[in-house]
Amino acid sequence: EAQVTQNxxxxxxxTGKKLTVTCSQNMNHEYMSWYRQDPGLGLRQxxxxxxxxxxxxxxVPEGYKVSRKEKRNFPLILESPSPNQTSLYFCxxxxxxxxxxxxxxxxxxxxx
Amino acid sequence: GNSVTQxxxxxxxxxxxxxxxxxxxxxxxxxxxxxYVQYPGEGLQLLLKATKADDKGSNKGFEAxxxxxxxxxxxxxxxxxxxxxxVYFCAQxxxxxxxxxxxxxxxLQVFP
Numbered sequence: 250e251a252q253v254t255q256n257x258x259x260x261x262x263x264t265g266k267k268l269t270v271t272c273s274q275n276m277n278h279e280y281m282s283w284y285r286q287d288p289g290l291g292l293r294q295x296x297x298x299x300x301x302x303x304x305x306x307x308x309v310p311e312g313y314k315v316s317r318k319e320k321r322n323f324p325l326i327l328e329s330p331s332p333n334q335t336s337l338y339f340c341x342x343x344x345x346x347x348x349x350x351x352x353x354x355x356x357x358x359x360x361x
Numbered sequence: 362g363n364s365v366t367q368x369x370x371x372x373x374x375x376x377x378x379x380x381x382x383x384x385x386x387x388x389x390x391x392x393x394x395x396x397y398v399q400y401p402g403e404g405l406q407l408l409l410k411a412t413k414a415d416d417k418g419s420n421k422g423f424e425a426x427x428x429x430x431x432x433x434x435x436x437x438x439x440x441x442x443x444x445x446x447x448v449y450f451c452a453q454x455x456x457x458x459x460x461x462x463x464x465x466x467x468x469l470q471v472f473p
Contacts (some may be wrong), residue, residue, distance in 0.1 A: 253404075282461070291450065291465040305439075307460060341403055341461075346454055347393045347412045350461060352404035 251276045255340050255353035262330055262360055270325045270356050272340030280343040281323040282307070282350070283315065285336040292339065298323055330360045363388045367464035369453050374441055374471050382436040382467045384425075384451035392453040394418075394427050394434040395461070399448045408436075408449070441471045 253274045262268055282297040284307075289348065294307030298317040312334055314326040323342075327334060337357050341350040368383040386394065393412045397405040409418030414429035423438045434451060451464040 284461075286464075289465065292461075294460055294464040297460065341405075347410075349395055349407040349410050349454075350405075352397075352406070354404045 251351065253340055253342050253351050253353040255338075256358050258296050258354065259357050260359070262358070264331055264360055265329050268327050268330060268358075269336060270327075270340075270358070272323045272325065272353060273321050274323075274340075274342040274351070275321065276342060276344070276351065277320065278342035278344050278351075279315065280345065280350075281318070283313070283323070283325050284339045284344075285309065286339060286355075295325070297340075299329060306324065315356065316319050330358075332360045334359050363392070363452050363453060363455060363462050364452055365462055365464040366452075367467050370448075370466075371469040372467060372469045374469070376443055376471055376473050377440045378471075380436070380438040380441045380445075380469065382449055382451075382469070384434045384436065384464060386432050386434065386451075386453050388432070388453055388455075390455075391429070392455055394425070394452065395424055395425070395452045396434070396436050397450040397452060397463075397468070399450065401447070405450060434445045441469070443471045445469060445472055 283295040284292040296315040298304045340353040343350045395410045396408040398408045409420040410426035411418040417426045425436045448466045450466045452461045
């Protein structure tokens with residue numbers, strides 16, 4: 250089944266404790282992105298990648314890091330999480346810009 | 362800058378009613394336009410898309426037409442079902458980057 254897999258689905262952590270949210274796609278898509286969803290703000294792009302070793306900042310990159318060492322994986326790293334990063338996070342991948350994204354099921358992160 | 366504006370919800374309808382969810386956009390150039398749907402507890406799913414002016418996207422009884430003259434991409438369905446209850450997001454895709462710009466979402470509630 251073609252899909253984007255994120256892990257974990259739920260995570261509660263403490264301020265300052267480094268964490269990684271994994272994302273993997275099995276569709277051989279070149280484009281991958283991370284979004285966060287917050288009430289009243291919709292979805293905002295954090296980082297995106299157009300190919301292996303090519304990443305760029307989205308609208309809200311502060312406090313996040315990404316890497317794209319392999320085509321299928323695009324992990325999101327929070328080096329020192331803070332409470333304002335409490336959110337619902339989505340990873341997505343796409344074949345090309347006009348094709349539309351396939352989204353993962355989401356990771357609900359709470360930072361206390 | 363580029364943006365997407367959706368009507369605020371919730372939209373509350375009875376089963377078999379006609380649905381319109383308004384979406385307008387501002388953009389430089391000619392973006393691709395998308396509608397995504399998010400069912401409770403799930404990620405976003407691509408519902409339909411249009412990549413150029415006057416294109417009509419359709420899927421599962423939903424339709425939307427890319428109107429360049431009014432910069433709109435309104436979502437319509439002739440007869441909604443309870444199972445259509447979800448949050449609907451309008452989005453535009455920039456051709457120069459991999460960025461999807463989302464509206465804030467419109468919640469649809471359909472009652473029997």
